[in-house]
């Protein structure tokens with residue numbers, strides 16, 4: 001069940017010049033989120049900015065929730081100044097989360113930029129797994145230690161070659177497909193990142209008969225299905241990213 | 256003062272308090288059932304219904320602007336048949352009034368809708384004659400005096416028992432004229448305002464921020480305009496006026512009541528705080544207690560000197 005609740009800021013620290021890690025403790029009991037779900041966070045209680053902002057949770061610990069956010073505009077610009085102890089307004093958790101299959105399919109997770117938050121919420125809960133993670137520069141890659149510790153096999157790239165392989169995650173995906181032909185028919189992809197990246201991955205997946213799911217983003221006003229503002233075109237007509245999504249099968253999305 | 260009276264009448268509808276939800280911001284009510292006790296609301300106005308389902312506009316459909324937001328949802332809705340089958344049963348389980356907002360492309364659409372709704376036992380409808388989003392839609396009715404008069408009269412003739420609320424467009428230069436037309440043509444109440452047609456531009460891409468180019472502005476940014484229009488309308492007509500526009504908290508709601516609104520609707524405020532309506536009901540109660548006023552009716556139109564309560568600051 002989703003809730004409208006207040007939370008206390010436990011830590012809010014910069015991981016690099018653009019990306020922050022926020023840890024909060026809800027002041028009341030809230031529902032435990034499942035991987036891929038998100039919360040709406042109010043950057044400020046004045047009316048400018050007005051709306052809450054959507055953020056995927058990164059990790060959940062006993063009555064603590066962590067988020068990873070990039071500074072983009074007005075809202076996140078205010079969030080970076082949240083002092084420790086501040087009480088903030090939130091709602092959530094929302095969204096359908098990643099469908100986790102209890103069969104012997106092998107999960108391949110793909111993250112671009114801050115899509116890593118949503119992807120790590122799932123990655124940490126899986127056993128046998130692969131991860132492809134890309135960012136523009138080394139500075140924008142975060143939580144590499146965490147990824148190393150959690151045991152799967154991972155491949156990293158940066159657009160400017162400052163870390164890992166040079167290039168984009170879709171090139172790494174092509175490499176993965178050719179080097180893992182023995183298992184590729186059992187692989188299922190879960191992806192989160194910028195729309196052009198998701199589109200490209202979904203195309204490669206379909207060319208190779210690989211099933212997969214993408215977590216989409218759209219501007220949101222409510223987060224819980226009431227405003228119809230977050231609609232995206234799908235083969236079933238317009239669907240709400242916040243409610244029927246955020247996770248859709250590749251085959252359902254009209255890019 | 257335990258005997259606070261918050262109840263108000265809108266046509267034949269008796270509301271337990273003046274706090275309603277604005278169409279298009281409250282879905283079909285179930286969306287909010289996790290957050291609030293829906294039974295506490297004065298009334299629920301559901302998302303606008305057309306005869307046939309409507310798909311809505313391509314994304315992006317919304318964007319934020321200072322103290323407000325633009326929307327061009329494109330009146331996406333499930334259509335009359337699905338509403339009656341899938342949404343109405345839940346609404347009927349609630350111990351509160353609900354009002355069905357309707358829209359059409361012709362007078363006959365509105366007539367068919369109102370008649371079917373009355374036949375299905377619906378107590379009240381709100382005519383959306385002012386939606387700025389759909390090119391062939393309500394805009395022409397809400398801004399043209401003769402067409403508006405004809406529309407309301409025809410709906411009134413075909414659905415005589417139902418409580419008929421006309422939702423006025425802010426997109427006219429003379430609100431009292433349109434308020435009067437609504438009253439004279441048979442509306443039991445008027446509600447205002449709908450969103451204000453507006454534009455936002457992305458200076459990096461040189462593109463409008465919405466796929467539809469323009470959208471309707473709502474939220475705190477429109478409140479002073481809405482308040483002025485409600486005040487003008489309330490001075491002009493005898494039927495109840497329902498105030499809408501940027502109401503975020505009890506203070507905003509009380510401003511509208513003082514300007515002459517008999518009830519208010521909360522729209523965008525629900526997105527920011529899904530419990531806004533309940534906070535507003537509680538806030539109005541404590542305001543009345545603080546002012547030692549035992550009946551909400553005693554503050555309605557207060558700025559026009561109709562206030563019988565003690566309004567000294569104590």
Ligand SMILES: Cc1cc2nc3c(=O)[nH]c(=O)nc-3n(C[C@H](O)[C@H](O)[C@H](O)COP(=O)(O)OP(=O)(O)OC[C@H]3O[C@@H](n4cnc5c(N)ncnc54)[C@H](O)[C@@H]3O)c2cc1C
Pocket residue numbers: 038049051052053054055056057068069070071072073074075076077114117118216217218219220246318319
């Ligand atoms: C389901 C979901 C999960 C997300 N998870 C994360 C995350 O874990 N980490 C992270 O850094 N970012 C995430 N985002 C993107 C994040 O919500 C935006 O970067 C943020 O809203 C920008 O706010 P702002 O005020 O700084 O920017 P502004 O550009 O000033 O925002 C203006 C408006 O646009 C909306 N908006 C702008 N960009 C986006 C966007 N990409 N998606 C949705 N709304 C947007 C804002 O919510 C706001 O209403 C997520 C988005 C969605 C939809």
Ligand SMILES: Cc1cc2nc3c(=O)[nH]c(=O)nc-3n(C[C@H](O)[C@H](O)[C@H](O)COP(=O)(O)O)c2cc1C
Pocket residue numbers: 227228229277278279280302303326328330356383386422448449450472473474475477499500501502520521522523524
């Ligand atoms: C996302 C959204 C959808 C809306 N849909 C409708 C609708 O279907 N019918 C209608 O009459 N008004 C619709 N409105 C207008 C609201 O009911 C209300 O008149 C307006 O938003 C002003 O109030 P506010 O500032 O409290 O939001 C919509 C508004 C928003 C923000």
Ligand code: FES
Pocket residue numbers: 219220221222223224225226227228229230231240241242243
């Ligand atoms: S954000 Fe309001 S319906 Fe999805």
